[in-house]
Amino acid sequence: MIRAIHASGHNVLTEILRHGIASEAIAYEIEASVIDAYRAIGRDLTNLVLGHRVRERGWASTDVVSSLYDAPPCPDITESVVLLRIPRRWTPDMSPEALYETTRGWWAVNRRGPGVKANYAFAISRQVIREVYRIEKWRERVAGDRDAAQDGPEKKRLGFIGTPAPEMVHYKNTSAARFFLPGNRGLLYLNCGGLATSKEVLRGQAAAEWAIREPRSHRMPTD
Numbered sequence: 001m002i003r004a005i006h007a008s009g010h011n012v013l014t015e016i017l018r019h020g021i022a023s024e025a026i027a028y029e030i031e032a033s034v035i036d037a038y039r040a041i042g043r044d045l046t047n048l049v050l051g052h053r054v055r056e057r058g059w060a061s062t063d064v065v066s067s068l069y070d071a072p073p074c075p076d077i078t079e080s081v082v083l084l085r086i087p088r089r090w091t092p093d094m095s096p097e098a099l100y101e102t103t104r105g106w107w108a109v110n111r112r113g114p115g116v117k118a119n120y121a122f123a124i125s126r127q128v129i130r131e132v133y134r135i136e137k138w139r140e141r142v143a144g145d146r147d148a149a150q151d152g153p154e155k156k157r158l159g160f161i162g163t164p165a166p167e168m169v170h171y172k173n174t175s176a177a178r179f180f181l182p183g184n185r186g187l188l189y190l191n192c193g194g195l196a197t198s199k200e201v202l203r204g205q206a207a208a209e210w211a212i213r214e215p216r217s218h219r220m221p222t223d
Contacts, residue, residue, distance in 0.1 A: 074171050083188040086125050106159050107159065107187055115189055
């Protein structure tokens with residue numbers, strides 16, 4: 001843009017927001033904060049990069065930032081849920097589509113086990129609950145899904161089909177650390193016995209047909 005302005009015979013006005021900064025690291029932090037502030041008020045910028053370490057330390061809600069340092073313990077969980085330690089590291093700027101994709105699959109869930117009875121799935125990163133989904137059904141991993149080639153012909157991992165659960169928002173940004181003991185696997189079931197009702201599991205052709213209708217962002221890994 002600057003080159004285009006110069007080429008048109010005009011000059012670019014420059015101003016200094018801060019000077020005499022003690023270090024380059026501090027300058028980067030100031031720059032990133034100013035970029036986030038402009039974004040917050042809807043000002044378009046031409047920066048190709050939003051700012052230094054913006055993914056980990058940038059603009060986010062108070063609850064999210066507090067949870068990064070000292071997440072409060074989650075309330076008692078009385079619903080039928082599966083806790084899923086997501087394989088991809090969560091950051092405050094992670095898109096809802098990317099978080100859903102990495103949470104929904106793919107898990108070694110027994111088709112007749114307690115996992116397919118869960119009403120809700122918790123996305124957990126570094127012991128903190130980042131999203132809660134209402135599980136509608138499960139399906140087998142098929143060609144086109146992330147790491148589908150790792151499945152054998154008789155043993156396919158499952159992924160749930162669901163939507164965010166606003167009625168469970170009180171669990172978000174709270175710590176589930178007390179539920180995970182040393183040696184726990186990536187998933188944990190709570191309250192999935194008794195009166196919990198098993199969800200439908202799509203297999204074979206039914207799973208493949210459903211996958212075709214899903215957005216591509218829900219099937220393939222994202223950057």
